[in-house]
Amino acid sequence: MQTANHSHSYSQEDQTPxxxxxxxxxxxxxxxxxxxxxxxxxxxxxxxxxxxxxxIPYHLIGLPVVIVLLSELKKRTLYFPSKISEVTKPxxxxxxxxxxxxxxxxxxxxxxxxxxGASVGREGTAVMMSAGLIRLLKLSWNFWGPVAMTVGFSxxxxxxxxxxxxxxxxxxxxxxxxLYGFIGSFSAVLLLKTLNAPHLFSPIVIESNFxxxxxxxFVIALGATSGYLMRCHKWLYFYLTxxxxxxxxWVKVFVACLLAAFLAVPGLRKFQSLGxxxxxxxxxxxxxxxxxxxxxxxxxxxxxxxxxxxxxxxLVFAGVHFGYVVSNVFQFDLxxxxxxxxxxxxxxxxxxxxxxxxxxxxxxxxGWWFWVFLLVSTSVGFSGPTSIYKTxx
Numbered sequence: 001m002q003t004a005n006h007s008h009s010y011s012q013e014d015q016t017p018x019x020x021x022x023x024x025x026x027x028x029x030x031x032x033x034x035x036x037x038x039x040x041x042x043x044x045x046x047x048x049x050x051x052x053x054x055x056i057p058y059h060l061i062g063l064p065v066v067i068v069l070l071s072e073l074k075k076r077t078l079y080f081p082s083k084i085s086e087v088t089k090p091x092x093x094x095x096x097x098x099x100x101x102x103x104x105x106x107x108x109x110x111x112x113x114x115x116x117g118a119s120v121g122r123e124g125t126a127v128m129m130s131a132g133l134i135r136l137l138k139l140s141w142n143f144w145g146p147v148a149m150t151v152g153f154s155x156x157x158x159x160x161x162x163x164x165x166x167x168x169x170x171x172x173x174x175x176x177x178x179l180y181g182f183i184g185s186f187s188a189v190l191l192l193k194t195l196n197a198p199h200l201f202s203p204i205v206i207e208s209n210f211x212x213x214x215x216x217x218f219v220i221a222l223g224a225t226s227g228y229l230m231r232c233h234k235w236l237y238f239y240l241t242x243x244x245x246x247x248x249x250w251v252k253v254f255v256a257c258l259l260a261a262f263l264a265v266p267g268l269r270k271f272q273s274l275g276x277x278x279x280x281x282x283x284x285x286x287x288x289x290x291x292x293x294x295x296x297x298x299x300x301x302x303x304x305x306x307x308x309x310x311x312x313x314x315l316v317f318a319g320v321h322f323g324y325v326v327s328n329v330f331q332f333d334l335x336x337x338x339x340x341x342x343x344x345x346x347x348x349x350x351x352x353x354x355x356x357x358x359x360x361x362x363x364x365x366x367g368w369w370f371w372v373f374l375l376v377s378t379s380v381g382f383s384g385p386t387s388i389y390k391t392x393x
Contacts, residue, residue, distance in 0.1 A: 022139070023180040026148055027187030030130050033107075034155040034188065035195050037129070040111045041122060042198075044273065047115070052269040060264050060272075062116035064256035067306055070109055071249060080105065080132070082308050084124055084389045087131050087149065088170055095141040103132030106308060113307040117263050117272035119298040124310020126152040146171040147181045154185035155192060156312070158199045159362050165354040170389060200316065201363045206336045214332075219375045222326045222341060226319070227382025230348030233296055234386050237349075240304035252305055259301055271298045275317045285338070287321040295321070296345075311388065315345040339364050340375060347376045348383035356380075 051057050074082070078099040081087050099105065110125040130152030134144050146167055154163040163185035167178055208215070244252060263272050271294055299314040320338045322345070327337025340360065347356030353376055360372045 019176075019180065020183065022144070023147065023184045024187055026130075026133070026144070027151055027184035028191060029133060030126075030148065030151045030184070031155055031188035031191035033103075033129055033133070034126055034152070035192055035197050037107060037111075037122065037126065038197050040107075041114060041274065044111065044114050048117075048272060052272070057117075057264055057269065059115060060117050060260040062112075063118065063260040063263075064253045066112055066116050066118070067252050067256045068249065070113075070306060070308060071252070073105060073109070077101065077105070080135075081128065082106070082109075082306075084127055084149075084310060085387075087128070087145070088390050095135065095145075098132070098135045100136050101132075102135055103129045106132060109308040113302075113309055114273045117260070118302040118307040118309070119271060119273060119275075119295065119314050120302050120307050120309025121312040121314055122274065122309060123153055123156045123312035125308060126156045127310070128152075128308075143177065146173050147177050147184060150181040151184040151188050154181075155188040157359060158189060158192065158197075159359060160186040160189045162355055162358045162362075165358050166352065169352045169355055200313075201339070201342065203363050203365065204335065204339060205365060206333065206339070208333055208336060210332065214330075215371055216374075218326070218330050218332050218337070219340075219371050220378060221330065222323065222337070222344070223375045223378025224382050225326065226322060226341065226344045227348050227379040229292075229296075229322075230345055230379070231382065231384040233300065233345075234349060234384060234388060236300055237304060237388055238386065240300060244304050244306065255301065255305060259298070259305075263298070268294065271295050274313045285321070285324060287324050289322075289325050292318045292322045292325065311349060312346060315349055316342055319343065319345040336364070340368075340372065344376065344379050348379045349387070350389045351380055351383065351385075351387040352389070353377060353380045 047059075051059050074080075078097055079094065080098045080102040106125050106128045110120065110122070113120055127149045130148040131145060134141060134148045150163045150167040150171075153166050154160055160182060163181045164178055167173055167181045171177075173181075210218075244255075262268060271291075275295070295314060295318045299311055299318075303309070303311055319341045323338040323341030324334055326332075326341070327334045342363065343356045343359045346359075347353060350356075357372055357376050360376065361369060364372065
């Protein structure tokens, strides 16, 4: 009996080097995939600058065409999920039915959605492509699925440490999976830094002379208002997603045509796709509350209609703008207000409090830990119990 147990223990320990090798390979592959994905989106942003200068931005005509193509692709292939909420259930039983081409489908589907102007994110696609990689390599889903998806999110966020909190808040995993998630994320982020992939934000040191009570009032007001806004956003998200899922194709095409006409208006063209170029130039921003509402509205329609991609970057776009508006009302430091609220809408929409806290501290500095914790906790508390990253039952 002792010999058998010893043999079993040895065989279990012997898997660790192989698992670490798989983890590093996944990190490199996902890092390269995200890098190519970023390059594609950068090219699309440049094309939008050119196309939106024309009297008629003809690329928007593709909105109704793409929604039809994406729907037909889902119908004519083996099943594969298109939202993060569809892969967060424990012990999925239908993974072996997913199309092996899922990774490529998401890459193409999301980049085409961005090109025609749909306001969708990029984190959802990175996570789904990483999930597709597990299917393509025929690895064990229950063990490697959460690891790969965590690496995909961390690579997009550009922070390896966020992997620990992302996995802990979204999946019920073993400590070894958490460790491999961090190792894979570290290798993916390191590769992206080596390739000079652009970060969403660079850390900024901001000295604030505001008193304790000024900060407290600002943080509570910003957290509560953003939380309530995300509560409404999620209610509409689930309502519209359910509505369009039951609607015929002609309804979707009609709404896509209306969306194209809306985004063709010169003053509204900036709300197409990601809006990364605007986020990159925070110093020149001078937004109004209407910018926040319009971006959230366009994103709601795009995602619920069926365009592939998450909401991470659009929510960051809206969050930064909202931080400016609230800071202006309270006469608070505008740059600090924008950075503090950058991931606030993401926190309220997903209820991933610790993930949002780590991401925010990575740009404002760990000296703000108390205020960031209070801010994000308030926003999550007021945002309601639902999450766009989990099925709504």
